[in-house]
Amino acid sequence: MDVGLVAIGAGIAMISAGCSSIGEGMIAAKAIEGMYRNPEMANKLRSNMIVGIALDETCGIYSLLVAILIIFVLGAAK
Amino acid sequence: MQEIFNHFFDFNLPGEVIMSLILVAILIILCVVIFILVKRADPLKKPKGLLSLVEIGVEKVDGLVEDNMGKSFPNFGAYVIAIALFIFFSFIIGIMGFPNPLCYVGVPLSLALCTFVMIHATSVKYTKWKYFKRYVDPIPIFLPVNLLSMWAPLLSLTLRLFGNAFAGWVLLSIVYWALGSLSNLIFASLPMGPGSIFIAPLVTPILHAYFDVFSGAIQTLVFMFLSMLFVAQEKPEEEKVEEQMALA
Numbered sequence A: 001m002d003v004g005l006v007a008i009g010a011g012i013a014m015i016s017a018g019c020s021s022i023g024e025g026m027i028a029a030k031a032i033e034g035m036y037r038n039p040e041m042a043n044k045l046r047s048n049m050i051v052g053i054a055l056d057e058t059c060g061i062y063s064l065l066v067a068i069l070i071i072f073v074l075g076a077a078k
Numbered sequence B: 001m002q003e004i005f006n007h008f009f010d011f012n013l014p015g016e017v018i019m020s021l022i023l024v025a026i027l028i029i030l031c032v033v034i035f036i037l038v039k040r041a042d043p044l045k046k047p048k049g050l051l052s053l054v055e056i057g058v059e060k061v062d063g064l065v066e067d068n069m070g071k072s073f074p075n076f077g078a079y080v081i082a083i084a085l086f087i088f089f090s091f092i093i094g095i096m097g098f099p100n101p102l103c104y105v106g107v108p109l110s111l112a113l114c115t116f117v118m119i120h121a122t123s124v125k126y127t128k129w130k131y132f133k134r135y136v137d138p139i140p141i142f143l144p145v146n147l148l149s150m151w152a153p154l155l156s157l158t159l160r161l162f163g164n165a166f167a168g169w170v171l172l173s174i175v176y177w178a179l180g181s182l183s184n185l186i187f188a189s190l191p192m193g194p195g196s197i198f199i200a201p202l203v204t205p206i207l208h209a210y211f212d213v214f215s216g217a218i219q220t221l222v223f224m225f226l227s228m229l230f231v232a233q234e235k236p237e238e239e240k241v242e243e244q245m246a247l248a
Helices: A003-013 A015-037 A039-074 B002-006 B015-040 B050-069 B076-092 B106-136 B140-149 B152-187 B200-232 B237-247
Strands: none
Touching: A003 A015, A003 A039, A015 A039, A039 B050, A039 B152, A039 B200, B015 B050, B015 B076, B015 B106, B050 B076, B050 B200, B076 B106, B076 B152, B076 B200, B106 B140, B106 B152, B106 B200, B152 B200
């Protein structure tokens, strides 16, 4: 198998990481907006924000794992 | 039998597993030292040094547990502190050049398995025999779907830790390899010979600070929060409503 195609496949798998980072940015923006509107709730909002970002990041990490597997398994199997 | 005995002293384990056992031993010694210090301390005086640090930490975690789970899990802070210490120190141990235990998928899997067992044990504790009702939740046709989706917390907790640790390790090895080649390329013509001057120690500390310390702290916090929330949501809703009524 061609190494270049393996690299392209790994790159395509990482598109999902970009999408999940857009989602993370939206979560953080909304949480900070909420903290400014209602500073007493800041602690609760911060913990909820961290959990939301973590759940969102899972998607990006799955794609990272897929990319690593593509590089190390398919790239080594040539 | 002879076969088992021959392999008993065969330490042909992956380095990560051995490192995790050493880490557990270090943490147990630390806990015993703290226990002895606590026993000897005078409760009427201000705590000093290590004890005051430990006291602040335990207070913080107990506050977090009470905020996120309510008052019905008074001893959950101990589990959370144990898990958090292991995860954070296994990230920190990566800086010292030892293999990070979380880079071996079995170690995060066993950590996630602890939380997974705790989720189902809490469910059994609160719902008794109605526990099996969760598999046929709206109608019995959903049984295969529920049987599959019950593994989702285990998978996501495992892969989050493993992915973060492994990604940091892979990125740092690539950077070390590239900088090593670069310094060989630049300084090979010097009279000291190749390999005498390194660039890597000037660049990688900041990457270690991000991938090991910062990412480790965030992942520790996330694992703590997720285990607390997963366990707390197994508690049935009626009691929460009752608590709110009692408060109002």
